[in-house]
Amino acid sequence: MSTNRDQAAASPRENRLPGRIYPGWWIVFATASGQLIQGGFVFWSMGLYTATFEDVFGAPRAQINLIETCLTVTTNLLSPVAGILIDRWSIRHLMMIGMTAMGLGLLILSQAGTLFQVWVVWASLIPLGVLLIGAIPSAALISRWFIRRRGLALGLAATGSSLGGFLMPPLMTWMFLEWDWRTGLIVAGCLCFAFLPIFYGLLRNQPADLGLSGEPTAPESLSVDRPDSVAASSASAHHQDWGIPDLLRSRIFWLQMIVSGTLLAVTLGMLANLSLHAKDLGIAGQSTAVLYSVIAVCSFSGKALMGYLMDRLGVQRCGYLICALLSTGLLILLTVQNYTGLLTGAVVMGLGYGGVVPLWTNMPAKAFGAGSVGRALGVMNPLHIPIIATSAPLAGYISDTTGSYNGVFWMYGGCCAVAAIGLTIMGAIMKTPGHH
Structure with missing residues (x-):
């Protein structure tokens, strides 16, 4: 059974925007920002967290590495539910919830007094943030806005994670060494909240929200032959x-x-x-x-x-x-x-x-x-x-x-x-x- 959203995405009217940037590219920028936070503060900084928590709590490495297990298990258990919500509800709202969860998770993590409390955060708020600002909602949203240049749009959005891996671990390491790990996590959490206006201002669930019918059509000279x-x-x-x-x-x-x-x-x-x-x-x-x-x-x-x-x-x-x-x-x-x-x-x-x-x-x-x-x-x-x-x-x-x-x-x-x-x-x- 089809939905109006899918029909609009599948059968766009002639929709040229001469002299204007197609709003879908702002969607790409916003979703890349989400993947920058997700990749930079979670996956690429995992080694920094494990080394820091080993020094702070003095626990065996097997126990320290359970934070990654908590993240992996929870994200995979919640992933099908998140996928249904992403297709059925407002992705804009879901990504704002995800960024809020990520920020709260980092702030609460900064106050952890035991390794068990660290595990709880990595099994709750952090996975929720990872799921709702990462690749799955980004791909779903971009697929609504792009057909002809969908591959390029998805590729550019995914560069956010790589950029996060390049920028965030050095920043986090500097904050941990210059101040302390708790202060560094507080700053990281506040940075997550700073991205909320970007999501609110740039994200839209579908082209129809801006009165558009879809991605601009390609000039004939740039069209791509497909079977x-x-x-x-x-x-x-x-x-x-x-x-x-x-x-x-x-x-x-x-x-x-x-x-x-x-x-x-x-x-x-x-x-x-x-x-x-x-x-x-x-x-x-x-x-x-x-x-x-x-x-x-x-x-x-x-x-x-x-x-x-x-x-x-x-x-x-x-x-x-x-x-x-x-x-x-x-x-x-x-x-x-x-x-x-x-x-x-x-x-x-x-x-x-x-x-x-x-x-x-x-x-x-x-x-x-x-x-x-x-x-x-x-x-x-x-x-x-x-x-x-x-x-x-x-x-x-x-x-x-x-x-x-x-x-x-x-x-x-x-x-x-x-x-x-x-x-x-x-x-x-x-x-x-x-x-x-």
Whole structure:
């Protein structure tokens, strides 16, 4: 059953805005701001938190690392519910609630007197903030505002997380050292509240809220040729309201879960193990830090580049390119085991890393329509757990038993091959009339 919102997104009138910025780009800016806060204050600063709490509370590392477990378990349990709310309610209001939860979480965390209190915050307010200002609401909202340039818009929004990883950890480290960790968290919480006016002023749930019918049409010289069958299937998907049971019965949904899950397993697993591989080669300290900085910079560029290419080449071809970049980076790490090889592999893999999140968020919009993105991503999140959660530990086990990371590189290369096969099958199904 279709909704008015989906119909407006799927069938925009001729809607040119000469001399004006399309308001959808302000949506991209606002959602990128949310991902900057989410990525910068949570994921990229996780190492700073664990090191600080170990010194403050004197607990074993196994207990300290439970903060990440609390975050992961809660976000994945709440993800399907959040996806339903994102598709059914005002994303603008939800993102404001999420930013408020993030700010309150950091403020309350600054007053924690026991490790148990830290766990409670990381299992409640922080996950709520992560879910409601991160990739899922951003993808759902951008998919309503963009069709022709959706890939570029999703890629640019995703750069917010990379920018947060570049800016926020040094800022947090400086505040923790210059003042103290409690004051640093108070300032971080207040910064979250400072972003609320951006959300209130820039976010709108759909183009109709501003009297628009959708994204401006492309000049004929800039139009992109796409297969008629794929375009038709995408248009029909926009007119269908996909419930969770419908998604779980869809072959395309499961293929998207496998493709995104295997690629996320490669990226997260390599991020966790690259420093250990470098250590095995006798490289540590600042040299290892440079590797991660290179990955962050290339990932930032890769998100925008891959998003742009998705609009030109299509999701399937761009997915192949991402698989090729990751595989090439792994091959370099396998064959050139010195610092030059590490740097070169970091550059190539960083570009591939950048494309994974835009690919993950773009696939459901193409297949199921803008009105079902939240549910599709929300249900997909917990299904990723068996694939992603075992990636880094399995890589460590292979390294421990074989004495090197060569087997790990082959394993992750196999994951890229699985993703490429999944993309091929998915493309064949979507070209079949009436596949939904």
